[in-house]
Amino acid sequence: MGRFSLTEDLGIDLGTANTLVASRDRGIILNEPTVVAVYKGTNEVILDGMGVGLEAYKMLGKTPQNIIAVRPMKGGVIADFEITEKLLRYFLRKAQQGKAWVKPRVVIAVPSGITTVEKRAVINSAERAGARKVYLVDEPMAGALGIGLPITEAKGSMVVDIGGGTAEVAILALGGPVVVTSVKVAGDDLDEGIVAYLRKKHNLQVGPQTAEEIKKTIGSAMPLEQERSMEVAGRDTLNLMPRKTVITSEEIREALQEPLRVINRAVLDALEAAPPEIGADLIETGIVIVGGGALLPGIDRYLSKSTGIPASISEDPLTAVARGTARFLEDLDLYSSFLSEGDEVG
Ligand SMILES: Nc1ncnc2c1ncn2[C@@H]1O[C@H](COP(=O)(O)OP(=O)(O)OP(=O)(O)O)[C@@H](O)[C@H]1O
Ligand SMILES: [Mg+2]
Known part of the structure; x- marks a missing residue:
C-alpha cells in the first residue's frame, strides 16, 4: 500500500501525557497532549479544534469557569471512554487529512x-472513532521496534519506557518478549512528588503543571555537575497568599526519590525474572530508555548504577513508541506474535 491507496494505515501511541499518530510513509504525523477541553458538566468538546490536544493543554489549570480541561487517560488506561473516543476521532x-476513503487499520500501543x-x-474506542481493524501492542515492545532493536532475532535486549502514567520494562530474547513488567508510577508521580515536597518543606502549594515545569527545568535522578536553582511561584499553605521561593535541584532530586525507587524496583524485578542465559547479551547491549x-x-x-548494566537514552525518546507502532504496520504477519487484534469492522 503506497501513497496511491485509498487509505493509509496508522500507528497510535495513546499515552497518558501525549498522543502521537504515525504512518509508514509519513513518519510522525501528529504529536499532541492527551487533553480535551469540554464544557463543564458535559462531555461536549469546546469549539471544534480548539478543544483537543495542544490548545486544550494550554488551558489546563486556567480554564474559564464554564470549561474544564480533562486528561482522559490515567495510569496508562482510559479513565473516560467518551472523551478518549472523541480525542481519537479528532x-x-x-x-x-480528508483522504480516508476507506477506514484505516491501526496499531495502538498500550501499557503491558x-x-x-x-x-x-481501547479497541472499542478506536473502532468507534473510525478504525477498520485494531491491533494492540505492548508499549515497550513498540518502543523496542521504534528504536531499531531486532525484536524478532534471538539476541537479548532490554527497553525501559518511562511515560506519564506508567513505567514499562521489556526484556527480549529468542525473537520475542521473555519478561514484560509494568508499574503505574511514572512522570505524573514525579510531578506529584514535587507537589508534596513543596507543601511539606516550604509550605508552598503548586499545581501539577508548575511541578512538571520544575521537573523539566531543574529535575534530575543523580547529582548534576552543576547543581541548579529556580524561583517557584505558588500559594502559601498557611495564609493562602501568593508567594515565591527559590528551590534547588538537590531538593527536587530528593522529592523524586520515592517514585524513582518504584521504577527502579520494576527494572530490578524484570532482571531477576529473566533467564540467566541472556545476562551476557544484556551486559553487552545494555538498557535503552525511551518515553519522556x-x-x-x-x-x-x-x-546503570542500580543494575550494573550500561543504560542509555534512546534518540528522540518521546517518539520512539509511535515510530514503533508505524513499523509494525510494515509487516503485520511477521510481527503477529507481538500483536493482539480486534475483529474487523465495516
Ligand atoms: N525534559 C524532561 N524531563 C523530565 N521529564 C520529562 C521531560 N520532558 C517530558 N517529560 C515527562 O515525560 C512524560 C511524558 O512522556 P510520554 O509522552 O512518553 O508519556 P505517555 O506515553 O503519554 O504516557 P504513558 O506511556 O505512561 O501512558 C511526562 O510526565 C513529562 O513530564
Ligand atoms: Mg507512553
Whole structure:
C-alpha cells in the first residue's frame, strides 16, 4: 500500500501525557497532549479544534469557569471512554487529512499491564472513532521496534519506557518478549512528588503543571555537575497568599526519590525474572530508555548504577513508541506474535 491507496494505515501511541499518530510513509504525523477541553458538566468538546490536544493543554489549570480541561487517560488506561473516543476521532481525522476513503487499520500501543477489559475498551474506542481493524501492542515492545532493536532475532535486549502514567520494562530474547513488567508510577508521580515536597518543606502549594515545569527545568535522578536553582511561584499553605521561593535541584532530586525507587524496583524485578542465559547479551547491549522520563537528567546513570548494566537514552525518546507502532504496520504477519487484534469492522 503506497501513497496511491485509498487509505493509509496508522500507528497510535495513546499515552497518558501525549498522543502521537504515525504512518509508514509519513513518519510522525501528529504529536499532541492527551487533553480535551469540554464544557463543564458535559462531555461536549469546546469549539471544534480548539478543544483537543495542544490548545486544550494550554488551558489546563486556567480554564474559564464554564470549561474544564480533562486528561482522559490515567495510569496508562482510559479513565473516560467518551472523551478518549472523541480525542481519537479528532486525531484520526486530522492525521488522515480528508483522504480516508476507506477506514484505516491501526496499531495502538498500550501499557503491558492492562487487563482484557481495558484492552477491549481501547479497541472499542478506536473502532468507534473510525478504525477498520485494531491491533494492540505492548508499549515497550513498540518502543523496542521504534528504536531499531531486532525484536524478532534471538539476541537479548532490554527497553525501559518511562511515560506519564506508567513505567514499562521489556526484556527480549529468542525473537520475542521473555519478561514484560509494568508499574503505574511514572512522570505524573514525579510531578506529584514535587507537589508534596513543596507543601511539606516550604509550605508552598503548586499545581501539577508548575511541578512538571520544575521537573523539566531543574529535575534530575543523580547529582548534576552543576547543581541548579529556580524561583517557584505558588500559594502559601498557611495564609493562602501568593508567594515565591527559590528551590534547588538537590531538593527536587530528593522529592523524586520515592517514585524513582518504584521504577527502579520494576527494572530490578524484570532482571531477576529473566533467564540467566541472556545476562551476557544484556551486559553487552545494555538498557535503552525511551518515553519522556528518559529526558530526566541522570536517569541513565541512575539505572546503570542500580543494575550494573550500561543504560542509555534512546534518540528522540518521546517518539520512539509511535515510530514503533508505524513499523509494525510494515509487516503485520511477521510481527503477529507481538500483536493482539480486534475483529474487523465495516
Ligand atoms: N525534559 C524532561 N524531563 C523530565 N521529564 C520529562 C521531560 N520532558 C517530558 N517529560 C515527562 O515525560 C512524560 C511524558 O512522556 P510520554 O509522552 O512518553 O508519556 P505517555 O506515553 O503519554 O504516557 P504513558 O506511556 O505512561 O501512558 C511526562 O510526565 C513529562 O513530564
Ligand atoms: Mg507512553
